[in-house]
Amino acid sequence: xxxxxxxxxxxxxxxxxxxxxxxxxxxxxxxxxxxxxxxxxxxxxxxxxxxxxxxxxxxxxxxxxxxxxxxxxxxxxxxxxxxxxxxxxxxxxxxxxxxxxxxxxxxxxxxxxxxxxxxxxxxxxxxxxxxxxxxxxxxxxxxxxxxxxxxxxxxxxxxxxxxxxxxxxxxxxxxxxxxxxxxxxxxxxxxxxxxxxxxxxxxxxxxxxxxxxxxxxxxxxxxxxxxxxxxxxxxxxxxxxxxxxxxxxxxxxxxxxxxxxxxxxxxxxxxxxxxxxxxxxxxxxxxxxxxxxxxxxxxxxxxxxxxxxxxxxxxxxxxxxxxxxxxxxxxxxxxxxxxxxxxxxxxxxxxxxxxxxxxxx
Numbered sequence: 001x002x003x004x005x006x007x008x009x010x011x012x013x014x015x016x017x018x019x020x021x022x023x024x025x026x027x028x029x030x031x032x033x034x035x036x037x038x039x040x041x042x043x044x045x046x047x048x049x050x051x052x053x054x055x056x057x058x059x060x061x062x063x064x065x066x067x068x069x070x071x072x073x074x075x076x077x078x079x080x081x082x083x084x085x086x087x088x089x090x091x092x093x094x095x096x097x098x099x100x101x102x103x104x105x106x107x108x109x110x111x112x113x114x115x116x117x118x119x120x121x122x123x124x125x126x127x128x129x130x131x132x133x134x135x136x137x138x139x140x141x142x143x144x145x146x147x148x149x150x151x152x153x154x155x156x157x158x159x160x161x162x163x164x165x166x167x168x169x170x171x172x173x174x175x176x177x178x179x180x181x182x183x184x185x186x187x188x189x190x191x192x193x194x195x196x197x198x199x200x201x202x203x204x205x206x207x208x209x210x211x212x213x214x215x216x217x218x219x220x221x222x223x224x225x226x227x228x229x230x231x232x233x234x235x236x237x238x239x240x241x242x243x244x245x246x247x248x249x250x251x252x253x254x255x256x257x258x259x260x261x262x263x264x265x266x267x268x269x270x271x272x273x274x275x276x277x278x279x280x281x282x283x284x285x286x287x288x289x290x291x292x293x294x295x296x297x298x299x300x301x302x303x304x305x306x307x308x309x310x311x312x313x314x315x316x317x318x319x320x321x322x323x324x325x326x327x328x329x330x331x332x333x334x335x336x337x338x339x340x341x342x343x344x345x346x347x348x349x350x351x352x353x354x355x356x357x358x359x360x361x
Contacts, residue, residue, distance in 0.1 A: 007114045008067055012058040014110050015074070016051035022099075023047055050077070062211040071111050071123045078103040079130040086134065091142040092152040094134055095160060104131065104167060108174050115182045117175040124171020128164065135160070191265040193243055194250035202264035202272065206322050209262075209276045210315065220315040221275035221283030222322075224329040225253075225290070228307045228341040230269040237300055245299045245306060252293040256286065272326075280314035284346045287312055291344060309336040312346030 023044040054070055081100045085093035104127040111123040138144075144155040189201035197205070209220060227233075227249065234242040246269065253263050253271060262274040273290075275283045291308045299306060311332030313319075318328040328347075336343035 008062075008070070009055070009058045011067075011070070011110045011113050012051075012055040014113070016055055018106060019047045019051040062208060067111075067114050067116070067119055068122065071107065071119060072126060074107040074110075075104060075123060075126045075130060078107060078127070079134065082131070083134055086138065090149070090152075091138045091144065092147060092149050092155060094138050095144075095155050096152040101131070101163065105170055108167075108171055112174040112178040112181070115178055117179040117182070120171060120174040120178050124168065124174070128167060128171075131167075132164065194247055194265050196250050196253070196271070197262065197264035199264060199266055202262055202266070202274070203322070205262050206274050209274065210322060213276070213315075215316040215320070218277055219279060219317075220325075221278050221280050221312060222315070222325050222329045223273045223275070223283065223287045223290075223310050223312045224266070224326070224333045225271040225273075225287075225308045225310045226333055226337065227269040228309055228337075230306065233299075233304070233306060237304070241300060248297055248299060249294050249306070249308075252297065253290060256290045256293055272329075280312065280317070280347060283314070284312050284344065287344050287346070291342070295342070307342040309333060309341050310344045311336060312344065314347060318347065 026040050026044055050073075057066070058070075078100055081103070082094055082097055085091070085097065108120060108124045108127060111120045148154040189198050190196070191198050206220075213220060227246075230242065230245075233245065246265075250263075250265065250271070253273065257263055257273060257275075260276055261278075262276075264272050266272040273287070275286065278286075287310050291310060295305055295307045297305065311329040311334070313325045313328035313332065315322065315325045319325045332345040336345045339345070
């Protein structure tokens with residue numbers, strides 16, 4: 001799954017809250033130890049700038065790569081804090097550092113909020129690799145046997161190995177959580193009768209497509225479908241037959257589109273398809289094909305069929321917002337219903353006059 005933009009914002013606020021808590025704790029300690037105050041103030045300032053910057057960027061960047069970059073930054077900054085003790089000639093502060101080391105766990109945990117197990121695996125693996133690399137450097141440059149300090153104790157190999165195992169296990173656990181969260185999200189976002197997207201996840205996916213699209217180079221077609229005379233069909237054959245008819249119609253919708261197209265059940269007997277990066281005239285041909293497929297299937301033993309009416313609109317020519325484009329498609333759908341049903345109405349081809357926003361059937 002793509003990393004959700006909303007999830008990235010949640011991660012950014014969680015990160016900022018944690019940074020604020022750590023800064024408050026650090027400055028409180030520094031007031032009691034004036035010798036480290038000169039280091040705490042610039043580090044705390046940098047941390048707050050980092051946290052606020054990622055909150056700001058999370059509201060403006062929705063590309064999937066952003067989550068991978070911020071996860072790598074979170075881990076790398078924790079490693080940089082630990083690596084500073086190498087510079088200050090404190091090897092045990094590298095190997096036995098509780099606060100900085102446990103920051104890895106926070107980085108791995110919040111990566112699960114993005115519903116992507118791959119991101120959790122990447123974050124945990126990066127933390128293990130960086131911490132393992134620094135530890136190997138310390139082991140080869142210092143004699144750790146017998147070395148002890150009041151603040152970081154003594155190096156114990158078995159305890160060090162256990163820390164690595166626990167971090168790896170935490171990574172596996174967050175991978176499972178992210179995968180299960182993805183499963184639940186798909187269950188919640190899927191219409192149980194037809195197996196199509198529901199309205200809210202459909203709108204989220206369309207927002208993602210529009211955020212990535214360039215209005216000067218890309219188009220996104222929207223088609224809204226309504227089943228003609230569906231209430232009469234329900235009254236005549238019953239609701240079970242009506243549900244089965246909707247299932248069959250949904251099957252034809254899924255068969256007639258590309259894997260990159262988005263298909264949703266938008267209402268009771270209303271469906272919608274988004275065609276990313278598709279010319280509107282080609283989208284019209286696809287919609288006609290969908291309607292022909294549906295009109296050809298027999299839905300009852302008596303051979304009863306149902307037809308579809310559809311309205312097609314295009315971003316950005318019909319509006320710069322999805323709401324405007326959807327409204328244009330709705331208006332054309334209503335025009336198709338008023339014109340006798342079993343029609344597809346879309347924008348007029350370029351160069352031809354447009355009459356009341358309708359074109360061909």
